Structures are given as structure tokens and as C-alpha cells.
Amino acid sequence: MxxxxxxxxxxxxxxxxxxxxxxxxxxxxxxxxxxxxxxxxxxxxxxxxxxxxxxxxxxxxxxxxxxxxxxxxxxxxxxxxxxxxxxxxxxxxxxxxxxxxxxxxxxxxxxxxxxxxxxxxxxxxxxxxxxxxxxxxxxxxxxxxxxxxxxxxxxxxxxxxxxxxxxxxxxxxxxxxxxxxxxxxxxxxxxxxxxxxxxxxxxxxxxxxxxxxxxxxxxxxxxxxxxxxxxxxxxxxxxxxxxxxxxxxxxxxxxxxxxxxxxxGGKSPNIILPDAPDLEAAAATAAWGIFFNQGEMCTAPSRLLVHRSVADRVTEAVVARARTLRVGDPLDPATEMGALVGEAHLERVRGHVEAGLAEGARLRTGGGRILAGSGGAYLEPTVFDRVDPGARLAREEIFGPVLSVLAFDDVEEAVRLANDTEYGLAAGLWTSDLGTAHRVARALKAGTVWVNCYEEGDLTVPFGGMRQSxxxxxxxxxxxxxxxxxxxxxxxx
CATH class of the missing domain: 3.40.605.10 (Aldehyde Dehydrogenase; Chain A, domain 1)
Known part of the structure; x- marks a missing residue:
């Protein structure tokens, strides 16, 4: 219709x-x-x-x-x-x-x-x-x-x-x-x-x-x-x-x-290694994952962990997608991101954006309220990089369209950053190496690990979390x- x-x-x-x-x-x-x-x-x-x-x-x-x-x-x-x-x-x-x-x-x-x-x-x-x-x-x-x-x-x-x-x-x-x-x-x-x-x-x-x-x-x-x-x-x-x-x-x-x-809750990591089979697809999926359903998902890949050698390339692709995402009336079939659930939740998410700025993260795009004249609760798709692993942006569940990008130097650091959370609901991993995929998936403390994809599944497989998830x-x-x-x-x- x-x-x-x-x-x-x-x-x-x-x-x-x-x-x-x-x-x-x-x-x-x-x-x-x-x-x-x-x-x-x-x-x-x-x-x-x-x-x-x-x-x-x-x-x-x-x-x-x-x-x-x-x-x-x-x-x-x-x-x-x-x-x-x-x-x-x-x-x-x-x-x-x-x-x-x-x-x-x-x-x-x-x-x-x-x-x-x-x-x-x-x-x-x-x-x-x-x-x-x-x-x-x-x-x-x-x-x-x-x-x-x-x-x-x-x-x-x-x-x-x-x-x-x-x-x-x-x-x-x-x-x-x-x-x-x-x-x-x-x-x-x-x-x-x-x-x-x-x-x-x-x-x-x-x-x-x-x-x-x-x-x-x-x-x-x-x-x-x-x-x-x-x-x-x-x-x-x-x-x-x-x-x-x-x-x-x-x-x-x-x-x-x-x-x-x-x-x-969750604060799910999405790890992109330099040998990802398709960096463009990894970046596109990272953007889709955090902005789908306005980021209001417990499994949202809100922490994007990218190897330093490809961090700029991946981040630029995610930012470009965020800037072209169509935000608008949920009843418009062309809308890609609708409204947050209500005014109180919008203000809560905006509070996290303000905290990120105060903590020194770099706001690459978004962060502001839009379509205020409609009376609705709309927020721009938001991307931060240079996020400190100890910052609120990297540790607290925001439940909105806000992405934190963190760079790492090797697989061991990526796993340590990924597991540095009280949650354990889901995680993503992008690599072409089968051995790395198995080793990292076993090391990640998460109920679901997606490899070279995100949010895929079927009724035949269980869903749930570890730790405080x-x-x-x-x-x-x-x-x-x-x-x-x-x-x-x-x-x-």
C-alpha cells in the first residue's frame, strides 16, 4: 500500500x-x-x-x-x-x-x-x-x-x-x-x-x-x-x-x-577483522544492525570493533550510510527508520549522546532531534568514533540508533574488548579464516555469535544470553x- x-x-x-x-x-x-x-x-x-x-x-x-x-x-x-x-x-x-x-x-x-x-x-x-x-x-x-x-x-x-x-x-x-x-x-x-x-x-x-x-x-x-x-x-x-x-x-x-x-539487555560487539570477506558488506551490515528498528534492540551491534588498519575505511562507509538513511513517518513504506518509542525514551537516548560528547568521543554524524514539528520522537542516526572502552557509550545499553566505534590492533585485543561488558547476549565476527572464526566464537561470552552476518537465524536455533543478559x-x-x-x-x- x-x-x-x-x-x-x-x-x-x-x-x-x-x-x-x-x-x-x-x-x-x-x-x-x-x-x-x-x-x-x-x-x-x-x-x-x-x-x-x-x-x-x-x-x-x-x-x-x-x-x-x-x-x-x-x-x-x-x-x-x-x-x-x-x-x-x-x-x-x-x-x-x-x-x-x-x-x-x-x-x-x-x-x-x-x-x-x-x-x-x-x-x-x-x-x-x-x-x-x-x-x-x-x-x-x-x-x-x-x-x-x-x-x-x-x-x-x-x-x-x-x-x-x-x-x-x-x-x-x-x-x-x-x-x-x-x-x-x-x-x-x-x-x-x-x-x-x-x-x-x-x-x-x-x-x-x-x-x-x-x-x-x-x-x-x-x-x-x-x-x-x-x-x-x-x-x-x-x-x-x-x-x-x-x-x-x-x-x-x-x-x-x-x-x-x-x-x-545487551551491549553487543561486532568485530571486523581486516580479512573480512567483504568489507563493504561488513560496514553495510554494521549500519543496518544499529539503525534497524531505531536501534531499539537488545541485540543491536552497538559496539563496532574494527581493526585499526581498516577502521577509517569501515567507519567512513557506516557514516555515509547513516547520512543517507531515510528517517520519517512510520506509515510511509519508504521510511527506513521510524520514531523512537516516546518522548521520555528520546530524551534518555539524547542524554547518552551528550555524555559521549562530554567524555571526549568524536561525533561523526547525527546526535540531534529531527522532525520536531511532527510532534514525534525522531532522532538522527548517530555515529561516534574514538570511543574510550571505559566510557558510558561503550558500556551502557543505549537502546537507540547510536553506534560506538572502537579500534583494536590484534585479535586478542578484540576479544578482550568484546568481553569487557556485564552483558553477554550476542556478538558478530567478520573474517575469512575458518580457524579464527571458531577460536573467536568460542572465546566470546555471548549466547549467539554471528560470523560474516548479523541478526540471522531460524526458529530451529535457540536465542538467549549469558551473564547479565x-x-x-x-x-x-x-x-x-x-x-x-x-x-x-x-x-x-
Whole structure:
């Protein structure tokens, strides 16, 4: 569709405003909060605000659905067929959901439609198809006994997801939890609740029994805390900041010791060696990686580590790309970088830019607010070089389109700089030497290492971090480990 057609769709779109609990819309207790679009600063709609009562209602619905409902007792293949139906409904509503995402968090409509929705559809379909193919174990034991090891659904899952990929990250939690036979209470970010509320409605249309997937909108300190502390929640899965992840661990300790799975922040290094197979491609990918999704990604390659012999060449290419990147209205299909999620976040990112200048880094391009007359939260693509490894630019997660370039002299220094962080989510490496690729990949403290690429993947491979980037894994069959319990049955013959 054209820009004008998307604008027409936005003007006429019907937006959800109620929680989705026990298979029906639930307006809650009357409290509401505004959802403001970062593209122009306007309030899109007032959405029901979940307090402790609404969270308790959702958890009770999920508890009933798990303890006495049909979902955990269905044949896994039947659960899988329901998830495949849900994937098909998401595909039918793809344009509508993409529009909601673009409006609520500022993602370019092309990325929302082509990338985010593709990921959500693929995830529900993949776990739906996997559900009926899982097997239990019968270990070899002495001949006078029989041992069975079965995987059983863990119970009620609380899933708390952020605003940067509202449907992708929700699907990474919800789909494997449902495939395992769990029931779910999903709490999206208060900045991006619309697409998640619509997902709850679609799940009911797909035939998921009441209470199997509940969606509540509300902020972290109230709704998130209530979910984390609720004794009826057996598993809590969270994606977001490391600081908030610590809160969920405390909530677990203060309640029922629920299992907590965390996918947290990152300060990912992207290492370019002089023998990279294609320096131009490496530079182009480095620029794409930091500016994609406005840099609002936990895996964003925000530290570009370049061998000194090619640092100038690579940096110039990245700067040139930053200066030609098309920043604008997320509803314009030609836009390459949209708005940051909101005014407060824009000011936070600008604070990091000011800190970088104060610390002596060299600003090569960007750093300023643009399109202020639109009312939206737009920032220029920003590149710093001559960044000190101890500076805030090199150590703190900025979560915006701000790149720090650091030069190194040899592979050992590159690895040391890459690992000089509290995080361990992802890393990139560009080299033509197979031995170097293997040695450096093993040495890097990161859950994912991309070699001669960045942000590539598939549902078959796990995703998650080390260190203060979290624990557990999303995606792949390994994600089911978070939502199941192993039970051993020993039968003496």
C-alpha cells in the first residue's frame, strides 16, 4: 500500500481498549491510561489499566483453565492444530496488526508487516507443528524395573514482554508455553498494548478454550509486579531491561519461588577483522544492525570493533550510510527508520549522546532531534568514533540508533574488548579464516555469535544470553524446557 493508503487505514482503524480475560473482553475496574503514538505524539486511545484485581482475575482464569480445563489434557497434536489456526488468523489480519504495531511503537510499516508479522506467524505455526512430535523417554534400567521420564506442562505462565517487538517477543513466549500445555497471562508493555490485546482476541477466535491465553494491559510497577508476586503463577518469562529482571527475581523469592526466565539487555560487539570477506558488506551490515528498528534492540551491534588498519575505511562507509538513511513517518513504506518509542525514551537516548560528547568521543554524524514539528520522537542516526572502552557509550545499553566505534590492533585485543561488558547476549565476527572464526566464537561470552552476518537465524536455533543478559532460551525446541517439568516414574516389575 502507499503512504496515503496507510494514512487512510490509520484514520479508520478500530483499536482495542479492554483486557482479554477468560475468552472475553474485560473493561476492568474503570481506570485507564493513554496510548500515545510516537509518530506524532497524539493519543491513540485510552486502554484499560490493570491493577492487582485485574491481574488476579486473569491468573484465576488461567488457573482454572489449567487445573480443570481441557487444554493441558488435549492430545498435543490437537493443541498444535489450534496454534496453527491462530497463525492463520494472524496472517489474515497481518495488515491490521502491522498498523497497530507501527502506530503504537513507531516501527516502519514495512518492517512491521514484512519482518515482525512474519516472525509471529512463523513462530505460532512452527510450535503448532512441533507440538504433536515431542516424545518422552524410557531409559535403560535393570531388567526388573521400568523407568519413564515424561515432560508435563509447568502450569500457569506469566509472560511480560517489551515494546520494541511487541508481537515477535510475545510469540516467542506464548507459542511454546501453549504448545507445552500451559496456560498464559500475557502482559505487554504499557507503551505497546494494542497488538497484544488483538492477539488475545484472535486466540479465542482460533478456538483456544477460555482462560488459556489472557492479556492484561498495565504498567510494570503495578501489573507486572502483581503478576510476579502472584502465588498462582508457576513460571514467569520476561524480556526487558536487566534492572527490571532483578525485580522479577525478587518477586519470585518473595512469593512462591516461581521459576523466572530472563532475556535482558545487551551491549553487543561486532568485530571486523581486516580479512573480512567483504568489507563493504561488513560496514553495510554494521549500519543496518544499529539503525534497524531505531536501534531499539537488545541485540543491536552497538559496539563496532574494527581493526585499526581498516577502521577509517569501515567507519567512513557506516557514516555515509547513516547520512543517507531515510528517517520519517512510520506509515510511509519508504521510511527506513521510524520514531523512537516516546518522548521520555528520546530524551534518555539524547542524554547518552551528550555524555559521549562530554567524555571526549568524536561525533561523526547525527546526535540531534529531527522532525520536531511532527510532534514525534525522531532522532538522527548517530555515529561516534574514538570511543574510550571505559566510557558510558561503550558500556551502557543505549537502546537507540547510536553506534560506538572502537579500534583494536590484534585479535586478542578484540576479544578482550568484546568481553569487557556485564552483558553477554550476542556478538558478530567478520573474517575469512575458518580457524579464527571458531577460536573467536568460542572465546566470546555471548549466547549467539554471528560470523560474516548479523541478526540471522531460524526458529530451529535457540536465542538467549549469558551473564547479565539473562538465562534460558527462546525459540527452538529448547524453549519448551522453560514451560515443562520432568517427572520420573519408576515401576518395579
Amino acid at each position: 502507499t503512504h496515503e493508503e496507510w494514512l487512510d487505514r490509520a484514520a479508520a482503524v478500530r483499536l482495542p481498549s479492554a483486557h482479554h480475560i477468560d475468552g472475553a473482553d474485560e473493561p476492568g475496574g474503570g481506570a485507564a491510561f493513554p496510548v500515545r503514538s510516537p509518530r506524532d505524539g497524539r493519543v491513540l486511545i485510552e486502554v484499560a489499566d490493570a491493577g492487582e484485581a485485574e491481574v488476579a482475575l486473569a491468573v484465576s482464569a488461567a488457573r482454572r483453565a489449567f487445573d480443570s480445563g481441557p487444554w493441558p489434557r488435549m492430545a498435543p497434536a490437537e493443541r498444535g492444530r489450534a496454534l496453527v489456526r491462530l497463525a492463520s488468523l494472524i496472517e489474515e489480519r497481518r495488515e491490521h496488526l502491522a498498523l497497530l504495531i507501527s502506530l503504537e511503537m513507531g516501527k516502519p510499516i514495512t518492517d512491521a508487516h514484512d519482518i515482525e508479522l512474519r516472525a509471529a506467524i512463523t513462530t505460532f505455526r512452527w510450535y503448532g507443528e512441533l507440538a504433536g512430535k515431542l516424545t518422552d523417554e524410557a531409559p535403560h534400567v535393570p531388567a526388573d524395573a521400568l523407568a519413564l521420564v515424561t515432560r508435563e506442562p509447568a502450569g500457569v505462565v506469566g509472560a511480560v514482554v517489551p515494546w520494541n517487538f511487541p508481537l515477535t517477543l510475545a510469540s516467542w513466549k506464548v507459542a511454546p508455553a501453549l504448545a507445552a500445555g500451559c496456560t498464559v497471562v500475557l502482559k505487554p508493555s504499557e507503551s505497546s498494548p494494542l497488538s497484544a490485546l488483538e492477539l488475545g482476541r484472535l486466540a479465542t477466535r482460533a478456538g483456544l478454550p477460555p482462560g488459556v491465553l489472557n492479556v492484561v494491559a498495565g504498567d510494570g510497577p503495578t501489573a507486572g509486579r502483581a503478576l510476579g508476586l502472584h502465588p498462582g503463577v508457576d513460571v514467569l518469562a520476561f524480556t526487558g531491561s536487566t534492572a527490571v529482571g532483578r525485580h522479577f527475581l525478587r518477586y519470585s523469592a518473595d512469593s512462591n519461588l516461581k521459576r523466572v526466565w530472563l532475556e535482558l 539473562g538465562n534460558g532460551r527462546d525459540k527452538s525446541a529448547h524453549a519448551l524446557e522453560k514451560y515443562t517439568e520432568l517427572k520420573t516414574t519408576w515401576i518395579q516389575l
